[in-house]
Amino acid sequence: MEHNYxxxxxxxxxxxxALGFGYITQRxxxxxxxxxxxxxxxxxxxxxxxxxLSKIGVNIDKGLATQLSEVGVILxxxxxxxxxxxxxxxxxxxxxxxxxxxxxxxxxxxxxxxxHWAGYSWLAGLIIGMSISVASTVVLVRxxxxxxxxxxxxxxxxxxxxxxxxxxxxxxxxLLPALREISHGEGTSVFDILASLGIAMGKMxxxxxxxxxxxxxxxxxILTQIARTRSRELFTLAVLAIVLLIATGAYxxxxxxxxxxxxxxxxxxxxxxxxxxxxxxxxxxxxFSVLFFVAVGMLFDPxxxxxxxxxxxxLMGIILIAKPLAxxxxxxxxxxxxxxxxxxxxxxxxxxxxxxxLAGEANKLDNVNLLSDEKxxxxxxxxxxxxxxxxxxxxxxxxxxxLLSRYPKLWLLLNRRxxxxxxxxEPAKHIDTAGKRVAVVVGYGPVGKTVTRIFQQSGIxxxxxxxxxxxxxxxxESGMEAVFGDASKEDILKAAGIEKASYLIITPPDLGxxxxxxSAARNLNENVKVYSRARYITEREMLETLGVSQVCYxxxxxxxxxxxxxxxxxxxxxxxxxxxxxxxxxxxxxxDGSLA
Numbered sequence: 280m281e282h283n284y285x286x287x288x289x290x291x292x293x294x295x296x297a298l299g300f301g302y303i304t305q306r307x308x309x310x311x312x313x314x315x316x317x318x319x320x321x322x323x324x325x326x327x328x329x330x331x332l333s334k335i336g337v338n339i340d341k342g343l344a345t346q347l348s349e350v351g352v353i354l355x356x357x358x359x360x361x362x363x364x365x366x367x368x369x370x371x372x373x374x375x376x377x378x379x380x381x382x383x384x385x386x387x388x389x390x391x392x393x394x395h396w397a398g399y400s401w402l403a404g405l406i407i408g409m410s411i412s413v414a415s416t417v418v419l420v421r422x423x424x425x426x427x428x429x430x431x432x433x434x435x436x437x438x439x440x441x442x443x444x445x446x447x448x449x450x451x452x453x454l455l456p457a458l459r460e461i462s463h464g465e466g467t468s469v470f471d472i473l474a475s476l477g478i479a480m481g482k483m484x485x486x487x488x489x490x491x492x493x494x495x496x497x498x499x500x501i502l503t504q505i506a507r508t509r510s511r512e513l514f515t516l517a518v519l520a521i522v523l524l525i526a527t528g529a530y531x532x533x534x535x536x537x538x539x540x541x542x543x544x545x546x547x548x549x550x551x552x553x554x555x556x557x558x559x560x561x562x563x564x565x566x567f568s569v570l571f572f573v574a575v576g577m578l579f580d581p582x583x584x585x586x587x588x589x590x591x592x593x594l595m596g597i598i599l600i601a602k603p604l605a606x607x608x609x610x611x612x613x614x615x616x617x618x619x620x621x622x623x624x625x626x627x628x629x630x631x632x633x634x635x636x637l638a639g640e641a642n643k644l645d646n647v648n649l650l651s652d653e654k655x656x657x658x659x660x661x662x663x664x665x666x667x668x669x670x671x672x673x674x675x676x677x678x679x680x681x682l683l684s685r686y687p688k689l690w691l692l693l694n695r696r697x698x699x700x701x702x703x704x705e706p707a708k709h710i711d712t713a714g715k716r717v718a719v720v721v722g723y724g725p726v727g728k729t730v731t732r733i734f735q736q737s738g739i740x741x742x743x744x745x746x747x748x749x750x751x752x753x754x755x756e757s758g759m760e761a762v763f764g765d766a767s768k769e770d771i772l773k774a775a776g777i778e779k780a781s782y783l784i785i786t787p788p789d790l791g792x793x794x795x796x797x798s799a800a801r802n803l804n805e806n807v808k809v810y811s812r813a814r815y816i817t818e819r820e821m822l823e824t825l826g827v828s829q830v831c832y833x834x835x836x837x838x839x840x841x842x843x844x845x846x847x848x849x850x851x852x853x854x855x856x857x858x859x860x861x862x863x864x865x866x867x868x869x870x871d872g873s874l875a
Contacts, residue, residue, distance in 0.1 A: 289343055292332075293573045294566070296321060301569075312421060313667045315569050319576015320663075326581075344574040350523075351567030353540040355417055357522045360544020375439035378609040382440075382627065383447055385605040386412035389597050397589065403654070406641040409451055410658060411598055413444050415631020416537060417571055418666050422626055422673050433622040436610070440623065445538055448633045486532045490525055490542040498546050519563070521547065537633075572666070578635075579663050583656030590654065594661040599668070603628040614696045616746055617683065621676045628672065629665035634658065715740040719775045719807075721766040721796060722786035723750050726812060730784050731759075739782070742775045767795035769803060777803050785811040785827075797825040839863050 300314030300321075321328050390408030395401055419441055423429040429438075498521055505517040522543050529539025584591055603624040610620035638658055683690055716739045720727050723745045734741040743761040745751055754761035764771035766785075777783065783800050785793050793811055800807060808828045822830055839860050846856045 285343055289347070292322060293318070293344065293570055297569050297573050312418065312572055312670055315572035316576045316663055316667055319573040320579050321576075322573075323577040323579055325579065344570060344577060347567060348571035348574040349536060350563075351569070351571045352417060352537050353522060353526045354563055355420060355568055356537045356540040357526075357544040357547075358420075360541040360546075361548040372439070374436050374610060374613050374615065375443050377613070378436075378606060378623070379440050379443035379447065381609050382602055382605045383409075383412040383444060386597050386602050389601055390594070393593055394590075397593070406638060407594070407654070407658060409448075410634040410637045411594055411630050411661065412602070413448050413630060413633040413637070414441055414627045415629055415662075415666060416441055416445070416633075417568055418629055418631055418669055419626055421568075422670050425670065426673060426676075428622060433619045436615075436619065437623045437626045440606075440627065442538075442541065445541075445633065448637060451637060486529050486539065487542060489532075490529070490539070490546060494525070494543075494546040498543075502547070518547070575631075575635075575659070575663060575666070578656070578659045580656040580660070583653050584660055586653050587657040590657050591660055594658065595664060598630055598661060598665045599628055599672075611693060611696055617690075617693050618676070618680055618746065620693075621679055625669070625673050625676055629669040630662045631666060634662055717742060717776045717780040718782035718784060719744060719772070719777050719780045719800075720784045720786065721745075723747075723754070723761075724786060726786040727784070730786070734782075742780075744771060744775050767799050769799050772796075772799055772803055777807065780804060780807050783807050783809045785809065787812070793822070794825060797822070797827055801826045 296318040297315045300318040301311035302314070304314035304317075305311050320326060322332070324330075387405065387408035390411060391401065391404040394404035394407060399407075419437060420429065423434045423437060428434045501521070502514070502517060505514050508514075522540055525543035525546075526536040526539040529542065530536050606624040606627055607620050610623050611617065635658075638655055683693065718730075718734045718739050718741050720731050720734075720741050721744045723731070723743050727743065727745075731741045731743065740760070743751075743754055743759065744764065744766045745754075745761065746763070746765060751761045751763040760775075762771060762775045764774070766772060766775075777800055783796075783804075785796055787793060793813075797809055797811070800809060809826060811822060811827045811830050813822060813830045842859055842863055843856055846859060851859075
């Protein structure tokens with residue numbers, strides 16, 4: 280019996296080369312994603328390494344790599360679904376639904392028109408246009424996570440946007456046969472198209488109902504029973520089995536593996552065991568996601584760029600310029616801030632896995648090869664370049680916002696809709712602080728919420744400043760005092776009552792955003808006690824110079840928290856724990872003092 284070791288060879292070479300290139304790009308302060316893509320290019324049949332490997336009997340199976348990468352997409356979407364509830368989806372429908380429609384329509388229409396003008400058939404242009412209208416889930420989530428915005432309102436909008444795009448992609452896959460018949464004049468009527476669309480939407484609705492409603496009690500119950508065995512192996516196996524089974528079931532219902540996995544994550548996320556499920560899936564998700572990028576890189580043919588340079592330039596123009604601009608106008612037009620608009624627009628300025636699926640399925644429908652190998656390779660080249668550039672391009676979001684803010688007229692124009700939306704909250708109206716002890720809290724994340732609650736319990740009147748319009752709306756509707764705006768601006772601080780405030784709490788972790796807030800506050804109130812959050816003790820000197828009263832260091836509190844967990848796990852009593860925590864704080868205070 281002849282043994283086939285293609286899988287082991289693929290994993291060994293794929294992970295090893297990806298590790299090397301990922302390490303290099305990480306050391307160069309670039310995203311490891313770029314390294315993984317380059318690793319795939321290196322071992323592709325179109326470069327020098329693959330032929331050399333084949334001479335010694337080592338063959339890399341592209342088809343197998345693609346299938347394994349699909350597992351990475353499934354686990355990735357499962358992880359997103361764990362932390363993205365149906366409530367979150369509905370919360371961003373106001374911007375995600377119209378945004379996805381406008382952006383997808385813009386990309387598809389431009390590609391179809393320009394490609395037809397360049398000599399391509401209407402259907403070929405339409406297929407390529409639809410392919411480049413869909414962003415990569417893997418890259419989007421990775422970029423948002425790397426920049427700590429995945430669980431922010433901007434991240435939720437981007438993820439919701441992408442989910443809508445994925446749903447559109449599934450509908451397009453169902454309608455492809457009808458589109459082919461139209462292109463060949465086979466008499467497909469409008470009724471037939473509407474019927475196909477209705478069937479597709481029915482399948483999607485059925486998948487959602489079966490998974491979300493049917494699994495709401497069943498899946499958490501199964502996980503609970505497995506968890507009671509106290510077997511880590513069985514629990515991990517249960518999570519994997521549930522995810523893959525639901526993803527496969529969704530696929531046979533006409534949806535995608537990725538969308539099914541996303542729904543599975545939403546269901547498991549309703550269980551009290553969701554955090555453990557996420558922890559178990561994370562290592563496997565990361566490993567298989569690497570294979571996705573390696574598989575994409577293996578499809579790259581450098582010759583396609585030389586033979587179809589005009590097509591490549593056109594696709595890159597739509598992906599990097601037209602798509603972001605369409606998203607930017609939609610988000611700003613709906614009354615969101617420029618930081619949200621830039622975050623969503625740039626995060627979606629790439630294409631990925633669904634692009635390959637759409638183009639590949641379209642080719643299967645036509646015996647004359649609807650998309651030639653050159654066109655398909657050019658599409659892949661555009662995907663690779665956009666995937667490589669996106670993490671780098673995303674780093675310029677804060678730089679771009681800072682640059683535009685130097686031009687007041689342009690800045691006001693871009694934020695006009697957001698200002699109109701925020702004007703309903705009356706942000707410029709100064710809060711009445713007469714007879715009250717006031718604390719101004721900048722940022723209403725987990726830290727801001729906790730501090731606000733403490734102030735309320737202590738009889739101190741908290742006033743929140745935040746740049747999220749939706750957050751401010753909810754706070755004002757609940758009867759709390761909140762101001763929309765940038766806390767580094769003196770007018771916003773005045774509106775919050777900083778001139779009479781006893782405390783100023785600064786919760787944003789970024790040093791660059793804290794410095795102007797402290798400076799502006801000190802100009803208005805020299806006596807206010809400024810308490811700030813900081814990541815590192817090395818920031819102490821700068822913050823003290825600015826006039827910060829006290830600082831809470833994340834690295835110090837992390838040491839305290841972990842030490843307490845270990846001591847409790849080992850059965851230490853409360854007195855021992857209190858003593859050890861005091862020792863840790865004393866040591867960090869000594870380090871803090873040595874930096875003075």
